[in-house]
Amino acid sequence: MEQIGVILLAGLTNGSVYGLVGLSISLIYGTNRVINFAQGEFVMLGVMSAILFMVTCALPLLPAIAAVLGVVLVAALALEFGVYQPLLRRGAPPLTIMIGTLAAAIIATGAALLVWGPLQLYVPNVLPLEAMRVGPLITNPQQIAIIVVFAALLALTWFLLYRTRFGLCIRATGVNARVALLMGIRSRRIVRFGFLFSALISGIVGLLVGPLLGGQVGMGVTLTVKGFMAAILGGLGSPFAAAAGGVLIALVEALVAGYGSSLYAEPIIFALILMILFFRPYGLLGDFEAGRH
């Protein structure tokens, strides 16, 4: 009982991270049909700039958090104006733009390498890491904060998408950008919002997950791949399906690692995803997209 509790809690924590990255990827995909290969780099930038502002510059907590989110938002704007817009103007298909975001990810890693170097760095924790008991479970405030933030951001995204006029515009753009434009929705702004909002989410993820993962400039790729797998497993069409996919992946990963061997956790996950895709080509919850083809 003790063990399964710990395993599930660890899975849920990782799942929140994968789920939020998957949610970000799916949000951008929902507005412009582009998969952002640089999503994990936003998390990396969040982690690394937390080190910069909290340790190197020793800013107080709130200004430091604001500065971190500022860095991530600037990076999102750079991605939109430097990569997405120019490629779109030249009529590039979505898969080419995806390769463009891959180039952006390499650039972000390269730039971060210049600033922070290749070594693993200590990341300051916003919340204490001491063990505490919640009922039968042993956990720490950082872990709980990640899960709570995950739930809160999910709720916020749901509210935004389904309870506001703006959310209606986002969903309309997702269904058909051209028709939405003809209906007077400024789809460009929607796309920009998608980039900014998902970067913000990733920045918050970076702030929270840094102390658990440690800061290293190459950490982005792994997170991007896990986020993708989450989005693909759940279904790219809906942010919530993507988040659910992330939780599922992390839970399976934690269970395999806990009861089998952690060595084979990753290959087993990918094999499972591959098999699920054979039976549900648009993801577990991806009926919406299937209908559009």
Added chain:
Amino acid sequence: MNRIHALGTGIWQIPLLILLAGLVVPHLLSSGFHLRLASIVCIYTILCVGFNLLYGYAGQISMGQQGFFALGAYAYALLTQAGWPFYAALPASLLVCAGVTLVIGVPLLRLRSHYLAMASLCFGLIFAGVASRWIDVTGGTAGMMVPSLKVAGHLVSRTELYYGLVVIAVAVLLLQNFIVGTHLGRVLYSLRGDETAAESLGVNVTAYKLRVFVLSSVLAGLAGVGFALVSRQVNPSFGEFPILVTILTVSVVGGLGTRYGALLGAIVVVLAPQGLTAFGDLETLLYGVCLLLFLLFMPHGLSGFLRALCLRLFRPAAAKPAPRLKVSP
């Protein structure tokens, strides 16, 4: 045929020139390191011709080509370890690649665009994961040694190996030109354009997708065997992310859906980092910036750029009957 001749790019003329140039190269090189680079250019050409047929011509993206690259290399290494001679191990490892592709290709090719990309990426990741963890068979992260190539009792030197690679690369280019120049090429174009329309015109979409997928992964496996022979070892890095990035970069820099894009891209991508190492820490950053600049300003890669240049220079002379030049995207 008229149109093809008008462009001066028949099926065999340019590959012949490439063959001659490739055979001259070793006489101009001074060190073994340069010879190694030239061999790697050939290997990347073979690998990326496969990717180009699959994505550039048929529009089916696979991000698992590095998996087949590593699969070919590992199959060859394991078979040679089991005592198989070269002429049996090479076809056998290609058959392994083809077999695996057939098995995973049938369900995989039901997927489209991003889903296909991610599912094939899954395959690549599984392969890299297993290769680095199944230590008893694959040697783990350290990999395995591949003995120097011996054909009929004769120990093949690095230069001879290079000649072999050049000949294979040119043969692969010829095969690609043949496919693209015949009705097969039209079928592949139609798959990229619109599968439903292709099907309504009588194209067996599933069969052709599977064929081109098998061909491209066999070429990836062939390149993998070549790389194993040149490096004299295999290790899990063969199947990891950087190789995928290299494939994408070669294809984008050279030009997707062009005949000699793979070769041009391979030359640039192999040689450019030699210049970039001078920049030290800036290397990764510059690599990314260059990739982005190519995407932005040469959407058809070097190949498209050169073609546009040739057309601008020579068009006035060839203006008489002016066959309409269809520049493939």
